[in-house]
Amino acid sequence: MKTQCEKCDMELQQDGVAYICSYECTYCEECTKQMDNVCPNCSGELVRRPKRTKKENE
Numbered sequence: 001m002k003t004q005c006e007k008c009d010m011e012l013q014q015d016g017v018a019y020i021c022s023y024e025c026t027y028c029e030e031c032t033k034q035m036d037n038v039c040p041n042c043s044g045e046l047v048r049r050p051k052r053t054k055k056e057n058e
C-alpha cells in the first residue's frame with residue numbers, strides 16, 4: 001500500500017482519506033478534487049480507498 005500522494009508527495013495516513021485508481025495510483029483528497037477524480041496516469045476513476053477495518057481489542 002502506497003503511503004504518498006503521487007502528485008504532491010504528501011504523506012498519506014493508513015487510516016486517513018486517500019484515493020486510488022484501479023492500478024493503485026494513490027492520491028490525496030486535495031489532488032483528487034483538482035483532477036476531478038480522474039487518474040492522470042491511466043485515466044481511470046479515482047475512488048476512495050477503504051479504511052482498514054482492523055478491530056482493536058485493548
Ligand SMILES: [Zn+2]
Pocket residue numbers: 005006007008009010027028029030031032
Ligand atoms: Zn496530493
Ligand SMILES: [Zn+2]
Pocket residue numbers: 021022023024025039040041042043044
Ligand atoms: Zn492510475
